[in-house]
Amino acid sequence: MSRVVTERKDVIAMLAEIFREHGYDGASLSLITEKTGLGKGSLYHFFPGGKEEMAEAVLSDIAAWFRTHIFDALREGEDPAEAIEAMFAGVDSYFRQGRRLCLMGVIATSGGHDRFARDLNGYFTDWRTELAAALERAGAPTAECSALAEEIVGGIQGALILARSLDDPGAFGRVLSRLKARCLMAPAS
């Protein structure tokens, strides 16, 4: 049944926060052991590939979350406008109203981003593609959809950086609602 000891998925969740907070290079093994409460032995038991496998596991975990909670809804939702609205709500919640960074963005600006280029590319490509398709289904002009999706996906990343840099999480929500307004406006245009 439910065990008290730490399972792999719990470790991944903790690792995600550590990488988010300190970046890939900044997340040293000693920091990881300290924050997770797990010794190196346990860590290398779960992730024989070491730090790189840890980050890989976290990234693919995040990618899976977005796929099931955001992208799939955009693609399969009956009402595309509703799915887009749900996307904004989900994003706001996932990034804790601007208090949490996007690990994909963190890795993208990290030195060793080449190592994870495939994950990053897949994540942003999927998001852009699915959002563009949903926008079109919602009635936005075909020519507009791809560029608008690009603007929104990028805008979310930028808003997170802005909120963090200004030490003003509220900036995230403000930008988010403006981006959402653009979506609702597009079909009418």
Next chain:
Amino acid sequence: MSRVVTERKDVIAMLAEIFREHGYDGASLSLITEKTGLGKGSLYHFFPGGKEEMAEAVLSDIAAWFRTHIFDALREGEDPAEAIEAMFAGVDSYFRQGRRLCLMGVIATSGGHDRFARDLNGYFTDWRTELAAALERAGAPTAECSALAEEIVGGIQGALILARSLDDPGAFGRVLSRLKARCLMAPAS
């Protein structure tokens, strides 16, 4: 007169590219000595405070560039609309059409961002403030200006991350031109 040997400002320019490319933690002293061609002795002669002073110098150098080339023009330009247009052109050029990351953004997503929080906050605060003021002078509705400026400054950061992650520098220019269009649209609304 002009010397062949490396001057402090040349070192700062090289350091900027190294930090951009590898992040703060990823830019090791050995990497810095290799890329700059300067030994530790020279480095610590220019920057007695070590790596932290190097980053500090780079950040204040960047802040100064934006102040003189972007912010001042936004504030003092006779034609605010023209100054905004120049801002977009300057930004596109500065970030090499999306092939260069913003070091402020890189540091913001870096673990040791607390150390440079003041620089980051100043940079983004100034940009937002000056752009909002220019927008208002250009005829945008007062209530709109601050939020629009926030959206644009954030949008630029996000576009850089997107361009890097998608390995598609063109995405930067596309988002940039859409953001610019929003500025030109605002006064009319």
Next chain:
DNA sequence: GCATTTGTGTACCGATCGGTAAAGTGTTTA
């Protein structure tokens, strides 16, 4: 000329880096 400043190269420091090895502790299964 000589002294001073400015810049450089080399060797070294302790601390920490990511990673390994292997003995030990449970818990599960046959």
Next chain:
DNA sequence: TAAACACTTTACCGATCGGTACACAAATGC
């Protein structure tokens, strides 16, 4: 009950980390 498995602890590895000390060379000032 005993072998098998899952997980942890501890000690250790060589490499690299950021930083220091100091002798040394090149330019500069008088």
